Amino acid sequence: MKIAIDVASSGFYKDGGYDLDFKKPKSDPAKFITGKELADIYLGYVKKYPIISIEDPFDQDDWGAWGRFTAQGAIQIVGDDLTVANPVRIKTAIEKKPDGWGVMVSHRSGETGTTFIADLVVALGTGQIKTGAPARSETVAKYNAVTPSEALAGTGAYYAGDKWLSAGRQATALQKK
Known part of the structure; x- marks a missing residue:
């Protein structure tokens, strides 16, 4: 954790x-x-x-x-x-x-239950989704949608996870590709 x-x-x-x-x-x-x-x-x-x-x-x-x-x-x-x-x-x-910039897709307060941002994270390869704690149905739905989005996107698309974390001014692993 x-x-x-x-x-x-x-x-x-x-x-x-x-x-x-x-x-x-x-x-x-x-x-x-x-x-x-x-x-x-x-x-x-x-x-x-x-x-x-x-x-x-x-x-x-x-x-x-x-x-x-x-x-x-x-x-x-x-x-x-x-x-x-x-x-x-x-x-x-x-x-x-x-230098060292990355992208994080985030929902806003009062967000709906739509899982579009989970699809967007996988499609763009941003690697990070911020939807808050998995305490309400609309946030859980987004987290649950990441893996199926990855599978449906086909070859080459994946949830990048911690490969997209930067550290200070250090570029992320994905930016170095």
Whole structure:
């Protein structure tokens, strides 16, 4: 078993720092930590647990923290909030981190039970599908559809799985083909 985490750190980024006590209505700004300190916490977890991917480890506008953490190359870093399918943000992210990019197909909140994205993942060979925990029927249906999609697609099509994981600025195995 491997662990992937969606930190959603933009939700606790305040006044240029990260408020780990953000649920408290009047948290103490003197206790906010820097992006570097937050990265050190993540790296400690990565050493201790089988974490292979962290999504949104920093605020979408904390470009320095993103760059420093990604350069360490320990695991896959996912920039969902960082890019949010926004062409301007994607361009900026590419300029600041020009290599090692991959693609993850993701459903959105309130997704239907259709399994189209499972077919899309196999057809495009993206290797990663993000549908959330297998706790509801619409997510389970998508996970269950990956293998049949692979079989129906025919020769050469397959679910790439961890072959599509990047690590920092290191290109994925599929990108090296």
